[in-house]
Each structure stands twice: as C-alpha cells, then as structure tokens.
Amino acid sequence: MSTASPAAAVQAAAIAEEAPPPPPRKRRPIKSHYxxxxxxxxxxxxxxxxxxxxxxxxxxxxxxxxxxxxxxxGFANFVQFFQDPQLYTSFIHTLIYAVITSGSKxxxxxFLAVLLTGPVVGRGYLRxxxxxxVLISTIGVGIMFKSxxxxxxxxxxxVLGFFGLPQPGWFTxxxxxLYTIAGVDVWKGIGIATLIFMAGIVAxxxxxxxxAKIDGASxxxxxxxxxIPLTRGAxxxxxxxSLIGGLRSFDIIWATTGGGPGFTSDVIASVIYKQYQAxxxxxxxxxxxxxFLVVTVIMVPLSYFLNRKQVEL
Amino acid sequence: xxxxxxxxxxxxxxxxxxxxLGAATLxxxxxxxxxxxxxxxxxxxxxxTAGGNDPAATAFAKNLVAAFEKENPKITVKVSTRPxxxxxxxxIKTRLSTGTMDDVFLYNSGSLFQALRPDSQLQPLTDxxxxxxxxxxxxxxxSTDKATYGAPWGTTFNGGIMYNKKVYEKxxxxxxxxxxxxxxxxxxxxxxxxxxILQSYGDTWTSQLFVLADFANVSAEDPKWATDYTNNxxxxxDAPALAGFTHTQEVFDKGLMNKDFASLTNVNxxxxxxxGEAAQYPMITAVISNVVQSxxxxxxxxxxxxxxxxSGEAHATVWEANGxxxxxxxxxxxxxxxxxxxxFLNSPKGCDVQNSTGVPAGPFAISTCTVPDDAPALVADExxxxxDKKTGLALEFLSPIKGPNLEKILIQVGSGISTGxxxxxxxxxxxxAQAQQLGLKGW
Numbered sequence: 001m002s003t004a005s006p007a008a009a010v011q012a013a014a015i016a017e018e019a020p021p022p023p024p025r026k027r028r029p030i031k032s033h034y035x036x037x038x039x040x041x042x043x044x045x046x047x048x049x050x051x052x053x054x055x056x057x058x059x060x061x062x063x064x065x066x067x068x069x070x071x072x073x074g075f076a077n078f079v080q081f082f083q084d085p086q087l088y089t090s091f092i093h094t095l096i097y098a099v100i101t102s103g104s105k106x107x108x109x110x111f112l113a114v115l116l117t118g119p120v121v122g123r124g125y126l127r128x129x130x131x132x133x134v135l136i137s138t139i140g141v142g143i144m145f146k147s148x149x150x151x152x153x154x155x156x157x158x159v160l161g162f163f164g165l166p167q168p169g170w171f172t173x174x175x176x177x178l179y180t181i182a183g184v185d186v187w188k189g190i191g192i193a194t195l196i197f198m199a200g201i202v203a204x205x206x207x208x209x210x211x212a213k214i215d216g217a218s219x220x221x222x223x224x225x226x227x228i229p230l231t232r233g234a235x236x237x238x239x240x241x242s243l244i245g246g247l248r249s250f251d252i253i254w255a256t257t258g259g260g261p262g263f264t265s266d267v268i269a270s271v272i273y274k275q276y277q278a279x280x281x282x283x284x285x286x287x288x289x290x291x292f293l294v295v296t297v298i299m300v301p302l303s304y305f306l307n308r309k310q311v312e313l
Numbered sequence: 314x315x316x317x318x319x320x321x322x323x324x325x326x327x328x329x330x331x332x333x334l335g336a337a338t339l340x341x342x343x344x345x346x347x348x349x350x351x352x353x354x355x356x357x358x359x360x361x362t363a364g365g366n367d368p369a370a371t372a373f374a375k376n377l378v379a380a381f382e383k384e385n386p387k388i389t390v391k392v393s394t395r396p397x398x399x400x401x402x403x404x405i406k407t408r409l410s411t412g413t414m415d416d417v418f419l420y421n422s423g424s425l426f427q428a429l430r431p432d433s434q435l436q437p438l439t440d441x442x443x444x445x446x447x448x449x450x451x452x453x454x455x456s457t458d459k460a461t462y463g464a465p466w467g468t469t470f471n472g473g474i475m476y477n478k479k480v481y482e483k484x485x486x487x488x489x490x491x492x493x494x495x496x497x498x499x500x501x502x503x504x505x506x507x508x509x510i511l512q513s514y515g516d517t518w519t520s521q522l523f524v525l526a527d528f529a530n531v532s533a534e535d536p537k538w539a540t541d542y543t544n545n546x547x548x549x550x551d552a553p554a555l556a557g558f559t560h561t562q563e564v565f566d567k568g569l570m571n572k573d574f575a576s577l578t579n580v581n582x583x584x585x586x587x588x589g590e591a592a593q594y595p596m597i598t599a600v601i602s603n604v605v606q607s608x609x610x611x612x613x614x615x616x617x618x619x620x621x622x623x624s625g626e627a628h629a630t631v632w633e634a635n636g637x638x639x640x641x642x643x644x645x646x647x648x649x650x651x652x653x654x655x656x657f658l659n660s661p662k663g664c665d666v667q668n669s670t671g672v673p674a675g676p677f678a679i680s681t682c683t684v685p686d687d688a689p690a691l692v693a694d695e696x697x698x699x700x701d702k703k704t705g706l707a708l709e710f711l712s713p714i715k716g717p718n719l720e721k722i723l724i725q726v727g728s729g730i731s732t733g734x735x736x737x738x739x740x741x742x743x744x745x746a747q748a749q750q751l752g753l754k755g756w
Contacts, residue, residue: 064749064750066410066430067410080746080749085739150576151575151576152573169576172514172575174728174730258517259721260514260517260721260724261514261724261730262721262731263721263725274718275746277400277402277403278399278403278718278746278747279402279406279428279750280746280747
C-alpha cells in the first residue's frame with residue numbers, strides 16, 4: 001500500500017478498524033460426498049483389524065476356547081487368571097519395569113535433548129547415533145544383548161574382568177534380570193524420547209532465552225525456569241508413550257530371558273503369552289482384557305492430569 | 314482463487330486405464346506367487362517339519378529326505394525346522410489350528426500328542442501296512458480310541474543320568490543305585506576338581522530331568538500313581554513324587570552343579586560331558602546323537618544309569634519313540650506322497666537312515682528296524698535295565714496331563730529361588746489349568 005505519510009497510514013488503519021466488517025460470504029453447502037469416500041479404506045482396515053478383534057476378544061475371554069470351538073464359562077477365566085500364583089509378582093514386575101523405563105527415558109532423554117540442541121561438536125552424528133537403536137528389530141537387540149551379557153562368555157563381562165571389576169550374571173541373577181532388561185529397553189527406546197524432547201525444546205521461542213540472559217540468569221536457572229516448564233507438552237507425551245509401552249512390554253523380555261530365570265522377570269504380557277503357548281486361548285484372552293483395563297485405568301487419569309495444564313502458547 | 318483447470322478428457326481416461334491395468338497386473342502377480350508348488354505333471358512337492366532345530370534333528374531330516382527322494386524321484390520334499398520345548402509345542406499347535414502345518418511333521422508321542430486333539434487335527438493312519446509291526450506300548454502312545462495317527466522314528470530312549478565312564482574309572486567309583494550313593498559319588502568328583510552334576514538352563518527343558526526321569530521309581534513304589542494323578546488324587550507335594558523336586562533343590566544347596574548352570578546350553582553341556590570336564594548329566598539318552606556330531610571319538614565314553622531312588626532299587630524311566638504325523642490339511646496327491654514318506658521311515662532304507670544319522674539310543678518301537686552292533690555304548694547300559702525288568706514308562710505316556718510351566722518352576726528350584734516343596738505345590742496348581750482345558754473329569 002502506498003501512503004503519503006505514517007500519520008495518514010495510522011489514520012487509515014483506524015478507519016479500517018472502526019468500519020463494520022463486511023458480511024461473511026455465504027458458503028455454498030457441500031453437495032458432494034466425494035471427500036468422505038477417502039475415509040472408507042482406513043475405516044474398513046480399522047474396523048476389521050482393531051475394532052472387531054477387540055470386541056471379539058471381550059467375548060472369547062468369557063469362554064473356554066480352542067480356536068475352533070468355544071464353550072461359554074462366564075467369568076471363570078478371570079477368576080483363574082487372578083488365582084495364578086505368578087500373577088501378583090508379575091504385576092509388581094510390570095509396574096517396576098514401566099516406572100523405571102519411563103522415568104529413565106524422560107530424564108535421560110531430556111538431558112540428551114538439551115545437549116543435542118545446544119552447540120556441541122558433531123551434533124548431527126550424535127543425533128544419528130542416539131536414534132539408531134530405535135530402528136533395529138527388538139528381537140535382534142534382545143538376542144544380541146543376551147550374547148553380549150552372557151555371564152561367562154560375554155564381551156561385557158570379559159571387559160569387566162579385565163579391569164578386575166565384579167562380573168554379575170546380568171540375565172541369570174534372579175535379582176538383577178529385570179533391571180538389566182529395563183536397561184536394554186532404555187538403550188533401545190531413548191532415541192524416540194530424545195527426538196520428542198528436541199522438538200519441544202526447539203519450539204521454545206528464542207526471546208525467552210535472550211530475555212533471561214539479559215537479566216543475568218545462570219544456565220541452571222534457564223534450564224529450571226524456562227526450558228523445563230515450556231517443554232511440559234513434550235514431557236507429557238514422552239511419559240504417556242513410554243509408560244504405555246513399558247506396561248505392555250513383551251518382546252524384549254521374551255527375547256532376552258523368556259521371563260526367567262524361573263519367573264523372576266515375568267511381566268503380565270509374558271504370563272499371558274505363556275498361557276497362550278500352552279493352548280489356553282480363552283484364559284490368555286481374559287489376561288489380555290485385564291491388561292487392557294489395567295493400562296486404561298492407569299493411563300487415562302494420568303493423561304488427563306498431565307494435559308490439563310496445557311495452554312495454547 | 315481460480316477454479317482448478319480441468320485436465321483434458323483424453324489424458325484423464327488414459328491415466329484411468331493405466332491405473333486399472335496396473336492394479337490388475339499386480340493382483341495377478343500376487344495371486345501367482347501364492348499358489349504352492351506341484352505344477353509339473355506327476356511331480357508332487359510336500360513339506361516336512363523336522364523334530365527340532367539342533368544339529369542332530371536337522372541332519373536326520375535332511376538325510377531321510379535325500380534317501381526318500383532317491384527312491385521316489387517324482388516327489389520333492391522341502392524340510393523346515395522348528396524350535397524344541399514349549400516354543401515348539403506352541404508353533405505346532407498354532408499351525409495345526411490354522412491349517413498351515415507341513416504335510417508330515419515329527420513330534421513327541423504320548424501326552425503332547427494327545428494335546429494336539431488328534432481326532433480333529435490329524436489324518437488317521439490305522440489302515441497303513443506298517444501299523445501291525447508296532448509294539449503294543451508304542452501304539453498306545455500315538456492312538457486315541459478312534460484311530461492310530463503316527464509312525465515311530467528314532468528309538469525308544471531312557472531318562473536318567475548320563476555319566477562319563479572314564480572319570481568314574483579314574484576315581485574308582487561304582488554306579489550308584491541309591492540317592493545317597495549318588496551324592497557321595499558327586500562329592501568325590503567335586504573334590505577331584507571335575508564338575509559333578511551338569512545343569513543347562515540355557516535350554517529350559519533340561520531342568521525337568523530330576524523329576525521326569527524319577528517316575529519309574531515312583532511307579533515302582535506306587536503302580537497306580539499315574540491313574541490317581543489323572544483323577545486328581547495323587548499330587549507332587551506328597552511322597553513318593555516329591556523326591557524329584559527335593560533332589561533338584563539338594564543338588565543346588567550342596568553346590569554340586571556347574572557354575573554356569575543358568576546359561577549353559579544342552580549341546581555345550583554334552584561337550585563338557587564327553588571330554589570329561591564334567592562327570593554326570595541328568596538327561597535323556599536321545600541326545601547322544603548330538604555327541605555323535607560334536608565329539609564322535611568320545612561317544613563310547615558316555616554311559617547311562619537310572620535315576621537313583623531314595624529307597625529301593627533304581628528303575629529306568631523309558632520314553633517311547635517320537636511320532637511322524639500327517640495333518641488333516643494334507644489332501645489329494647500331497648496326502649498320498651505324505652503317507653509314502655511316513656511308510657518309508659521304517660522301511661529297510663529308512664531304518665538305515667535312522668541308524669546312521671538318528672543315532673539309536675535304545676530298542677526300536679517297530680519290528681522292522683533293529684539296533685546295529687555299533688550303537689553307542691550307553692544303549693547296552695539301557696538294554697540291561699530292560700533285561701532285568703527294572704523299567705517304567707515316563708509319566709507323559711501314562712497320563713495326558715502335563716502342566717506347561719514345569720520347566721520354569723524347576724529352574725526356580727534349581728537356581729535356589731524357591732524350595733522343592735514350594736515348586737511341587739506350584740506345579741500341582743499349574744497342572745489344574747491343563748486338566749480343565751482338556752475337559753477332564755474331577756478337576
């Protein structure tokens with residue numbers, strides 16, 4: 001717009017503001033349903049592969065099932081599931097495992113993200129290295145670590161022995177197995193947490209940092225008072241995703257110890273899998289329904305609590 | 314905003330035609346890839362699942378197929394392996410349920426066979442010509458009231474203690490018949506710096522031997538135990554069956570095991586036994602075929618004695634031969650070819666394969682095959698128990714119930730995490746679920 005002078009421009013703006021806005025053009029009603037056809041394939045896939053099996057499993061959990069015939073027995077499967085002597089310990093293991101992996105991913109992921117969004121040498125390479133384990137197959141990771149952490153022939157204990165350090169039975173010591181698996185899981189999943197945190201940190205407008213520096217804030221204060229509060233959305237996401245993953249975790253546990261030694265690293269998912277392996281299909285379906293309810297009961301209030309403080313920036 | 318320009322009508326229809334043709338070609342290619350082999354006239358291709366994925370099982374399957382294809386040039390057999398233990402049970406049950414099982418598969422007989430629901434999942438083989446040559450004991454383990462479903466492969470074998478004869482000679486020990494003798498032998502072996510008793514929990518199924526190989530002793534004390542067990546009247550928490558669990562605990566408590574028991578695998582444990590670094594290994598003799606592959610010169614250094622009993626004489630627990638089965642999903646030409654393969658197993662050429670690759674670990678379950686003279690030394694030890702009539706069938710052939718978690722429960726006991734009595738109680742509970750799934754009365 002060409003105006004004669006700034007004063008005239010200000011006047012023109014004032015007039016434009018005061019004039020009533022033009023009436024909105026009436027939108028033509030949508031005649032064509034063509035766009036909604038695009039939903040159909042996705043809805044079909046979702047219904048066939050997710051919705052129907054979920055409701056079918058609610059039904060089959062009330063039966064004694066052998067994949068071909070089923071005999072309705074009411075809640076007997078659930079009663080039997082809760083009477084399983086391993087169930088209580090596996091619940092505890094699941095909670096411990098979920099909290100440890102989720103907590104580690106949040107804390108380590110956050111600090112890694114702060115490091116990798118700051119000025120550090122080889123930043124691109126380091127980001128790739130941190131993210132790389134996410135891309136490998138979980139079973140491959142499990143088998144690889146099982147061999148690396150073998151108490152007598154593994155490389156890790158070989159190195160520890162060379163330095164005269166104690167060589168624990170990583171996957172064979174009943175007290176240590178679950179925590180070792182949690183460590184492997186954190187190694188594998190830290191990339192995603194770091195990625196989400198990096199996105200959150202990078203989204204913080206620079207003005208805050210500049211203002212803080214002008215006011216003479218120390219790095220620790222900047223971290224505590226600006227970065228952490230403003231990445232709350234990313235933190236909530238990482239907590240929710242990693243906690244759900246931790247509660248449901250199965251493949252890394254099965255590939256490394258199979259729930260062993262004995263039952264000391266059993267979680268609910270591996271208990272359910274063993275029942276399925278034994279051919280108790282109805283019982284394992286009931287177990288899955290229980291797991292679904294447990295995860296829902298934990299995650300829905302948590303996600304509500306974490307997200308209610310979110311405000312549009 | 315201007316309206317989007319319409320592409321010329323001609324170009325639109327060309328794009329449409331190309332898309333339709335492309336999709337049709339893709340679909341045709343995908344369907345062509347789906348169809349299984351057996352295209353050329355007269356040629357049939359069938360598939361065989363081996364009895365495991367260890368070197369012995371794989372070699373046996375391959376040699377069997379090579380010999381069979383020589384005699385039957387129009388039939389091709391593709392071999393695949395499967396894991397052992399509960400993972401293998403799982404795979405077989407799933408494949409049978411979904412109708413994707415190979416045309417012939419090798420698997421256990423007895424209670425594991427019963428768990429496959431043979432009347433609905435397997436082809437009856439009652440009218441096959443070789444059925445009349447089966448031993449009565451074996452026939453029971455691959456049949457239901459309605460039909461016979463399996464042919465034997467491999468020999469019957471025993472469970473007990475495999476021991477290194479050279480170590481025993483060197484230390485001047487004699488074969489123990491009671492449990493106390495066994496422990497005192499083991500302590501002498503430990504004092505000499507040799508591993509007394511091997512455990513290999515890296516392969517979880519090997520933890521069960523103290524319990525399972527003790528069953529002949531239990532049967533000798535209480536001949537009705539198996540029937541009572543099926544009827545929910547006999548339990549593992551009571552004597553005489555509790556002995557297996559307390560023995561597993563005792564061996565751990567007294568420090569008579571190898572240091573790396575938690576991660577050692579079966580094949581590596583056998584190597585230690587063959588070379589004399591370890592003296593005794595509670596095991597089934599069927600695994601001698603792995604020693605033939607890994608330490609062929611030391612096969613005859615390994616002997617066998619029955620699981621010692623707390624009291625009374627030691628009896629050898631006998632496992633019947635494994636079975637070869639055909640699923641209901643094999644039909645037509647494939648069924649004919651599959652039946653030929655199953656019959657070939659125990660024909661003269663098939664017996665040769667069994668004797669050369671599948672190492673004989675005991676007498677055969679069918680009269681058409683005989684044990685050769687150059688069988689491993691421990692077969693003679695086993696035959697002696699048979700001659701003295703001090704044998705008993707393993708529990709899985711006398712009762713359809715076997716709980717799925719016995720392996721893990723015994724690993725707990727053998728690692729010192731729980732006591733033998735606790736383990737026995739856990740297993741009695743575990744068995745209940747299996748009994749109910751099978752629909753047995755009284756549970």
